[in-house]
Amino acid sequence: GESVGLHLPTLSVQEGDNSIINCAYSNSASDYFIWYKQESGKGPQFIIDIRSNMDKRQGQRVTVLLNKTVKHLSLQIAATQPGDSAVYFCAETDTGGFKTIFGAGTRLFVKA
Amino acid sequence: DTEVTQTPKHLVMGMTNKKSLKCEQHMGHRAMYWYKQKAKKPPELMFVYSYEKLSINESVPSRFSPECPNSSLLNLHLHALQPEDSALYLCASSQDRGYEQYFGPGTRLTVT
Numbered sequence: 001g002e003s004v005g006l007h008l009p010t011l012s013v014q015e016g017d018n019s020i021i022n023c024a025y026s027n028s029a030s031d032y033f034i035w036y037k038q039e040s041g042k043g044p045q046f047i048i049d050i051r052s053n054m055d056k057r058q059g060q061r062v063t064v065l066l067n068k069t070v071k072h073l074s075l076q077i078a079a080t081q082p083g084d085s086a087v088y089f090c091a092e093t094d095t096g097g098f099k100t101i102f103g104a105g106t107r108l109f110v111k112a
Numbered sequence: 113d114t115e116v117t118q119t120p121k122h123l124v125m126g127m128t129n130k131k132s133l134k135c136e137q138h139m140g141h142r143a144m145y146w147y148k149q150k151a152k153k154p155p156e157l158m159f160v161y162s163y164e165k166l167s168i169n170e171s172v173p174s175r176f177s178p179e180c181p182n183s184s185l186l187n188l189h190l191h192a193l194q195p196e197d198s199a200l201y202l203c204a205s206s207q208d209r210g211y212e213q214y215f216g217p218g219t220r221l222t223v224t
Contacts, residue, residue, distance in 0.1 A: 031210075032210050034212055034213075036215075041217070042217055042218075043116075043202050043204070043215030043216050043217050043218050044155065044202070044204075044213075044215045045215070046212040046213070046214065049212050089154055089155075093210065096209065097208070097209025097210035097211075098143065098145075098160045098162065098167055098168055098209050099157060099160070099168055099170075100145075100157055100213065101157070102154035102155050102156075103154060104153075104154055105152075105153075105154050
C-alpha cells in the first residue's frame with residue numbers, strides 16, 4: 001500500500017551543526033509534500049512544503065529537497081538549535097489535495 | 113489568528129459513555145480534518161470536511177461520528193468506544209485542498 005517512511009528514527013546532533021532528515025515516499029502520483037515538527041504535548045507544526053514541480057525550496061534555516069526520480073524527500077536544518085529538538089514528520093498529499101499520509105517520524109536531539 | 117483550538121484537552125470515558133470532541137478555527141479555512149495519533153506513531157487521517165461536506169472517511173468505525181455544523185467548527189462524537197481507541201485526537205484545518213494544515217493541540221482521550 002501507499003506509505004511514507006523515514007530512514008532514521010532518531011538523530012542526535014551538536015548545537016550549531018547542520019541536520020539532515022530523510023524520507024522516502026512510495027506514491028509517485030503524490031504532488032505535495034510537507035514537513036511538520038511536533039514537540040511534546042503539542043500538535044504538528046508546519047515547517048516547509050514543496051510541490052512536485054520543484055526540487056528545492058528554502059525557508060528560514062530550513063531547506064527541503066525533493067528527488068522524484070528516487071522518491072526521496074529531505075529536510076535540512078542549518079545551525080541546529082536546542083529549540084529544534086522535536087519529532088519531525090514528512091507528509092505526502094495525493095492529487096486530490098486532502099488525503100495526507102504521514103511518515104513514521106524522526107526524533108531530533110540537539111546536544112548543547 | 114492562526115490558531116486551531118480543541119476542547120477538552122483531556123477526556124476519560126467509559127465504554128458505554130457518549131462524549132464529543134470540539135474543534136474551532138477562525139482562519140476562514142474551508143477544509144477541516146480529524147486525525148488519530150497513538151504514542152510514538154504518526155498522525156493517521158480519519159475524516160476530511162471540505163466546504164462543510166464530508167469528503168473523506170478513512171474507513172473509520174461508526175462509533176466515531178464527525179459533524180461540521182459550520183465552516184469554523186468541527187465535532188467528533190464518540191459512542192461505545194473501546195480501550196484501543198485511547199489516543200491523541202488532533203484536529204487540523206487548511207485554506208483548501210493542497211495547502212498546509214494547521215493543527216490544534218489535540219485531545220488526549222482515555223477509554224476505560
